[in-house]
Amino acid sequence: xxxxxxxxxxxxxxxxxxxxxxxxxxxxxxxxxxxxxxxxxxxxxxxxxxxxxxxxxxxxxxxxxxxxxxxxxxxxxxxxxxxxxxxxxxxxxxxxxxxxxxxxxxxxxxxxxxxxxxxxxxxxxxxxxxxxxxxxxxxxxxxxxxxxxxxxxxxxxxxxxxxxxxxxxxxxxxxxxxxxxxxxxxxxxxxxxxxxxxxxxxxxxxxxxxxxxxxxxxxxxxxxxxxxxxxxxxxxxxxxxxxxxxxxxxxxxxxxxxxxxxxxxxxxxxxxxxxxxxxxxxxxxxxxxxxxxxxxxxxxxxxxxxxxxxxxxxxxxxxxxxxxxxxxxxxxxxxxxxxxxxxxxxxxxxxxxxxxxxxxxxxxxxxxxxxxxxxxxxxxxxxxxxxxxxxxxxxxxxxxxxxxxxxxxxxxxxxxxxxxxxxxxxxxxxxxxxxxxxxxxxxxxxxxxxxxxxxxxxxxxxxxxxxxxxxxxxxxxx
Amino acid sequence: xxxxxxxxxxxxxxxxxxxxxxxxxxxxxxxxxxxxxxxxxxxxxxxxxxxxxxxxxxxxxxxxxxxxxxxxxxxxxxxxxxxxxxxxxxxxxxxxxxxxxxxxxxxxxxxxxxxxxxxxxxxxxxxxxxxxxxxxxxxxxxxxxxxxxxxxxxxxxxxxxxxxxxxxxxxxxxxxxxxxxxxxxxxxxxxxxxxxxxxxxxxxxxxxxxxxxxxxxxxxxxxxxxxxxxxxxxxxxxxxxxxxxxxxxxxxxxxxxxxxxxxxxxxxxxxxxxxxxxxxxxxxxxxxxxxxxxxxxxxxxxxxxxxxxxxxxxxxxxxxxxxxxxxxxxxxxxxxxxxxxxxxxxxxxxxxxxxxxxxxxxxxxxxxxxxxxxxxxxxxxxxxxxxxxxxxxxxxxxxxxxxxxxxxxxxxxxxxxxxxxxxxxxxxxxxxxxxxxxxxxxxxxxxxxxxxxxxxxxxxxxxxxxxxxxxxxxxxxx
Numbered sequence: 001x002x003x004x005x006x007x008x009x010x011x012x013x014x015x016x017x018x019x020x021x022x023x024x025x026x027x028x029x030x031x032x033x034x035x036x037x038x039x040x041x042x043x044x045x046x047x048x049x050x051x052x053x054x055x056x057x058x059x060x061x062x063x064x065x066x067x068x069x070x071x072x073x074x075x076x077x078x079x080x081x082x083x084x085x086x087x088x089x090x091x092x093x094x095x096x097x098x099x100x101x102x103x104x105x106x107x108x109x110x111x112x113x114x115x116x117x118x119x120x121x122x123x124x125x126x127x128x129x130x131x132x133x134x135x136x137x138x139x140x141x142x143x144x145x146x147x148x149x150x151x152x153x154x155x156x157x158x159x160x161x162x163x164x165x166x167x168x169x170x171x172x173x174x175x176x177x178x179x180x181x182x183x184x185x186x187x188x189x190x191x192x193x194x195x196x197x198x199x200x201x202x203x204x205x206x207x208x209x210x211x212x213x214x215x216x217x218x219x220x221x222x223x224x225x226x227x228x229x230x231x232x233x234x235x236x237x238x239x240x241x242x243x244x245x246x247x248x249x250x251x252x253x254x255x256x257x258x259x260x261x262x263x264x265x266x267x268x269x270x271x272x273x274x275x276x277x278x279x280x281x282x283x284x285x286x287x288x289x290x291x292x293x294x295x296x297x298x299x300x301x302x303x304x305x306x307x308x309x310x311x312x313x314x315x316x317x318x319x320x321x322x323x324x325x326x327x328x329x330x331x332x333x334x335x336x337x338x339x340x341x342x343x344x345x346x347x348x349x350x351x352x353x354x355x356x357x358x359x360x361x362x363x364x365x366x367x368x369x370x371x372x373x374x375x376x377x378x379x380x381x382x383x384x385x386x387x388x389x390x391x392x393x394x395x396x397x398x399x400x401x402x403x404x405x406x407x408x409x410x411x412x413x414x415x416x417x418x419x420x421x422x423x424x425x426x427x428x429x430x431x432x433x434x435x436x437x438x439x440x441x442x443x444x445x446x447x448x449x450x451x452x453x454x455x456x457x458x459x460x461x462x463x464x465x466x467x468x469x470x471x472x473x474x475x476x477x478x
Numbered sequence: 479x480x481x482x483x484x485x486x487x488x489x490x491x492x493x494x495x496x497x498x499x500x501x502x503x504x505x506x507x508x509x510x511x512x513x514x515x516x517x518x519x520x521x522x523x524x525x526x527x528x529x530x531x532x533x534x535x536x537x538x539x540x541x542x543x544x545x546x547x548x549x550x551x552x553x554x555x556x557x558x559x560x561x562x563x564x565x566x567x568x569x570x571x572x573x574x575x576x577x578x579x580x581x582x583x584x585x586x587x588x589x590x591x592x593x594x595x596x597x598x599x600x601x602x603x604x605x606x607x608x609x610x611x612x613x614x615x616x617x618x619x620x621x622x623x624x625x626x627x628x629x630x631x632x633x634x635x636x637x638x639x640x641x642x643x644x645x646x647x648x649x650x651x652x653x654x655x656x657x658x659x660x661x662x663x664x665x666x667x668x669x670x671x672x673x674x675x676x677x678x679x680x681x682x683x684x685x686x687x688x689x690x691x692x693x694x695x696x697x698x699x700x701x702x703x704x705x706x707x708x709x710x711x712x713x714x715x716x717x718x719x720x721x722x723x724x725x726x727x728x729x730x731x732x733x734x735x736x737x738x739x740x741x742x743x744x745x746x747x748x749x750x751x752x753x754x755x756x757x758x759x760x761x762x763x764x765x766x767x768x769x770x771x772x773x774x775x776x777x778x779x780x781x782x783x784x785x786x787x788x789x790x791x792x793x794x795x796x797x798x799x800x801x802x803x804x805x806x807x808x809x810x811x812x813x814x815x816x817x818x819x820x821x822x823x824x825x826x827x828x829x830x831x832x833x834x835x836x837x838x839x840x841x842x843x844x845x846x847x848x849x850x851x852x853x854x855x856x857x858x859x860x861x862x863x864x865x866x867x868x869x870x871x872x873x874x875x876x877x878x879x880x881x882x883x884x885x886x887x888x889x890x891x892x893x894x895x896x897x898x899x900x901x902x903x904x905x906x907x908x909x910x911x912x913x914x915x916x917x918x919x920x921x922x923x924x925x926x927x928x929x930x931x932x933x934x935x936x937x938x939x940x941x942x943x944x945x946x947x948x949x950x951x952x953x954x955x956x
Contacts (some may be wrong), residue, residue, distance in 0.1 A: 003513075008508045009507050009508045022500075024490055029487050033796075034784065034797075035787065035796030037481055070715065071545070098706070100703070103702070206720055208686045208687075208720060209717070224584070225581035236545060236686075237677065239687070242720065297482075309512050309513065311512050318511075318514060326512065
């Protein structure tokens with residue numbers, strides 16, 4: 001049963017399991033104690049720190065084991081901001097950082113700090129020039145304390161220009177924190193970063209283990225309360241066998257990274273090429289080349305992401321989705337939003353090491369039917385789109401006149417209260433009922449509409465005239 | 479090789495190991511995901527939460543799994559203080575809470591809050607009347623937001639009156655947070671607490687797992703940054719097999735708690751009775767009855783705690799110590815300080831389940847010689863103390879006259895720069911060189927002297943006249 005959600009979490013790597021089991025007998029004692037059990041635990045911890053530091057590319061005394069990647073990010077950001085308090089209170093982040101970074105930024109803002117968000121292009125990539133401009137700020141007198149940039153995006157796989165960002169940061173005298181959660185298993189982060197965070201369960205280590213590296217010379221004030229463990233950067237008694245397993249498996253995946261990365265990269269290329277051929281109205285997003293080897297994301301017009309997830313799950317494939325319907329907040333993924341791409345029917349496929357070509361072909365074999373089923377259930381427009389008026393499911397109402405003062409024919413569809421992808425489906429169903437040049441006014445209060453209606457217009461070749469509150473205007477062109 | 483540091487950390491319980499191994503195959507996925515791997519992980523987490531909640535005595539939705547007991551305390555205190563911000567900014571803690579509580583209190587104070595510390599008696603116990611008075615405050619207009627009281631002390635084993643404290647808190651409308659780290663394996667915490675924290679490695683669960691219970695109706699604002707896991711109370715991806723193991727082993731130790739507690743209680747009684755008989759000038763501290771079943775602490779005059787730890791370690795016994803020489807800060811344990819008892823030569827014996835009477839007898843057999851060795855190496859006064867003047871090791875200097883204006887004979891000993899237990903040893907060596915009624919002035923800048931000189935006076939029957947900076951005055955009485 002293929003599991004294609006590696007970017008979320010991986011099964012325990014055999015080396016991690018072996019290391020975990022081997023250290024259960026000695027890894028339970030408190031490594032700060034002076035007795036033999038404590039000393040043995042300390043030896044395990046020291047060895048794990050050396051191994052992990054080597055893989056990260058830092059000194060052992062620069063590396064702390066935290067209780068998760070999220071904690072590494074929270075602590076790294078808070079500690080660097082506090083350590084640089086005198087330099088200023090401005091924090092620079094990309095728009096597509098992991099939510100742990102954005103939530104830490106939110107906490108900084110709530111505490112009176114400033115957050116500057118650097119946009120991305122449609123592939124999800126930050127432009128170094130934009131990053132540099134954000135570092136310099138707007139000429140106000142608040143200096144930049146810290147900048148954060150992920151090594152590669154967790155949802156669409158796009159790599160960020162971290163080495164260039166690090167150079168810009170060095171020139172500006174600003175420390176750079178790199179979230180390497182997705183990239184670290186594939187190789188060390190290039191360039192002169194100051195802080196780095198990662199998460200063991202992304203490479204087959206256990207849950208509950210993160211890494212935080214703080215390079216010597218980086219000002220850092222560990223967030224309170226005080227705790228003496230891990231240089232004050234990770235309060236509390238950690239699971240030592242888990243730390244040992246995390247370090248051992250990082251070395252193991254690194255040893256195989258080049259070959260396995262090349263293999264998975266080819267499989268992802270196959271998915272990137274075949275999905276648009278197999279699934280009508282599917283859009284593959286993210287940078288096709290500068291990307292993680294194992295991640296590919298696409299979205300399918302007129303599809304409910306959660307329903308598609310369940311359909312694929314029934315067919316034996318586990319994937320994830322950034323569609324609004326799969327989120328507790330009913331908002332589409334902030335990554336897709338920042339990229340300005342379609343969010344409905346979104347699927348992230350992230351291949352674990354060992355995925356075979358047969359697994360991928362099986363997935364490609366079941367995907368079209370899974371999408372079709374969901375579209376059929378939703379009464380989505382047939383593909384290719386009908387040229388004449390279709391049956392009415394929505395609340396479409398023909399207006400006698402066009403928008404005020406224009407005189408052009410217009411039609412209003414009321415999708416208020418309907419969730420993604422219904423508003424877009426209703427729009428698609430009525431577009432042919434206005435003549436070319438005519439306008440459809442769509443009323444929709446679903447948050448995904450903001451993203452998906454412009455995306456639909458771009459895919460269908462109609463003109464998106466903009467939104468006024470919940471009122472979207474689309475001009476039929478084709 | 480007997481390990482007598484159970485209160486620090488316990489080896490993995492067989493049930494924990496079994497549960498850990500059994501859940502490695504399913505416990506790696508993200509329990510918030512919708513796919514089958516996520517759902518299976520979720521089932522494990524839900525079952526663990528139910529089991530742990532039952533043992534704690536709360537509802538499953540009141541219980542969060544944190545990454546450590548320390549994190550549970552930090553988050554519990556910060557969240558309750560923030561939730562009760564409008565009620566006031568006063569935090570009440572006992573003087574003998576775990577350092578995690580005191581550090582959280584320190585962070586609160588640094589942020590502008592007020593901390594009221596309730597003293598303890600010589601057994602380490604808080605008087606309910608003092609606790610009640612602290613809740614009411616000094617009539618100022620800052621209300622009490624939260625009170626913290628441990629169920630039992632981690633260093634001396636003394637139980638606190640938590641049920642009475644909870645009643646006082648309820649009457650005052652103040653939530654009570656109970657640190658149950660040491661007591662939870664032995665039974666649920668009595669009384670109407672509002673928040674409870676515990677730590678799995680104290681009962682043979684894995685490291686890296688803590689519990690935080692927040693009873694319904696308790697105002698609580700999770701400390702930022704925001705995170706959706708565990709009701710916002712434990713950011714990051716946790717080790718699920720470890721959580722399962724923690725819950726399973728808590729049930730297992732609870733099932734055996736009554737019988738094992740009674741057995742260990744008798745062994746501790748034996749140690750409490752025999753140590754003063756076997757070791758001259760040893761003081762057993764903590765409440766002899768209202769105590770944890772497995773913990774006993776004693777201190778030995780003229781003994782270097784670290785040297786004693788090493789001597790016992792060489793003899794095959796692992797214990798811990800609250801002596802200043804075993805601490806990074808070179809300060810004696812805040813618990814011993816709050817109790818006002820001797821801190822030098824301090825040993826905490828905490829028996830793991832399964833400890834045999836033979837283990838205890840072996841310990842009692844080696845202890846006297848271990849103490850003697852350390853005393854001999856330090857040139858400690860012979861026991862019973864010599865009646866005539868002994869050889870001079872210290873910087874003693876006979877003064878021609880007594881302290882200004884008194885006319886009584888006096889002698890000054892300079893122990894500046896010497897570490898515990900040397901100042902007390904030097905004092906003991908010269909006391910007989912002044913006549914009864916005469917005074918010794920001891921110059922000492924070691925922090926332990928503040929505690930150990932008065933304690934020595936009480937043990938030896940001399941009068942402690944007080945300290946002025948680094949100058950201690952002792953009047954010879956016997």
